[in-house]
Amino acid sequence: MKPKLEVCGVSYSYHSLEGETLALSNISFTVDNGEFIAIVGPSGCGKSTLLSMLSGLIEPDEGEIIIDGVPRTNSGAGIGYMLQRDHLFEWRTILSNAELGLEIQKKLNDSSKKKLHEMLNTYGLEAFKNARPSELSGGMRQRAALVRTLALEPDLLLLDEPFSALDYQTRLAVCDDISSIIKSTHKTAILITHDLSEAISVADRVIILTSRPGRMKGIVPVSFGEGYVRPLERRNTPEFSTYFNQVWKELQTHD
Template identity: 45%
Template sequence: MEPVVELQHITHVYVSDREASLALDGLDLKVYPGEFVSLVGPSGCGKTTLLSIIAGLMKPTKGEVMVYGRKVGGPTAEVGYMLQQDYLFPWRTIFENASIGLELTGRMDEEHLAKTVSLFEEMGLEDTRDLYPQQLSGGMRQRVALVRTLSTEPGILLLDEPFSALDYQTKLQLEDLISETLREKNKTAILVTHDLSEAAAVSDRIIVLGRRPGRILRTFEVPKHIRNERPLLAREQRGFHELFHEIWREMEGAGNKE
């Protein structure tokens, strides 16, 4: 099986007037169709930098990113990016916010608008179309952000801590919703998170990055009986807590390594 995302020796250096800082160092990774992969590691280890490079928003200092076998030279509609903040425009209605990707890609046609309406129904947003962002809760706003991301039909979703600003109950509900939605639509996803329980509950694989410069220290394969469950139920499966603590120990070691 060919990977849909392939990172080849990715190295990235941030340069300022005073210094150069190595953020990522010789990172190799392959992500396969339909996989859900999580990136975890100490703060500042380059996780978000890596997502930006995959999205084509940033060019690595060295190395190449391949998406569907083609070298990434900039942003592409094949890759959707969902952030921690929803970035909804307060002067646009919810539906206008959700369809902005269609506007930008010139796809405001009947077919794509109908698919966006269908996504609204799937996300429980059908009664919010004519409301404005300030009228919705944080969890509902993140659902709108997900519809906006999915409306352009990307095959790959990059998720940069999309649940971290939400209360715990809403976070668990959205984990379930997004995980099931991506599975049903056969999307490939890469998640950045600081929440190891979340990573273990939603992922097929978990990649632990070391302290800056970011390198892959270890890859955890989530057991099939855990990953086949909804995230909420996955936390109750045998072996889940052992997996969580093993990742935790690896993370502690990653944080202590200079």
């Protein structure tokens, strides 16, 4: 079976009047269907640049990105992108915010509306569908943003530090909530984060990048057994500190 995603020798440089800055160099990895990957690395190592290439916002200078065996430039795969902030519009209700992607892509019909209501109900937002974003907590707003993204039924879900704007206690709860939702829908997901504990608690594998220019430093497979699915459960296991120390050691080791 082919991987859902193949990143093959990807490099990217930013250009300015001052010259060229190499952001990423020779990045290669694969992601299986339904796998949850976390990417960590020092600030400025190119994590967000990598997501921008995966989404098609920018093109790599070298290398290739393949989705379901087809080059991304020719692929019709749907890609969902969750940013650091929820970007819900205050003048729209939670329901109409959740409908926005479907509306833009002209996919809002009776069938998609029914599925959307089912999702709002499943994820505890049905009672707030007529509320405005300012009436909801930060965690509920992020959940609404996730529903908006999942409503488009993306093949690949990209998460750019979606919990970083929340306070620590809320961040733990929302990370536990949203990552569990993603896994229950069997979506293929890639999360970038500065929080090593967050990465280890949600991921099937953690990809480690070097400082700029970002290069592949290592890949750490993470396994807690079938009984430990939710991130908060994983954080309380003996294996958690072992994985944390392993990732931390990789980050501190200089080539």
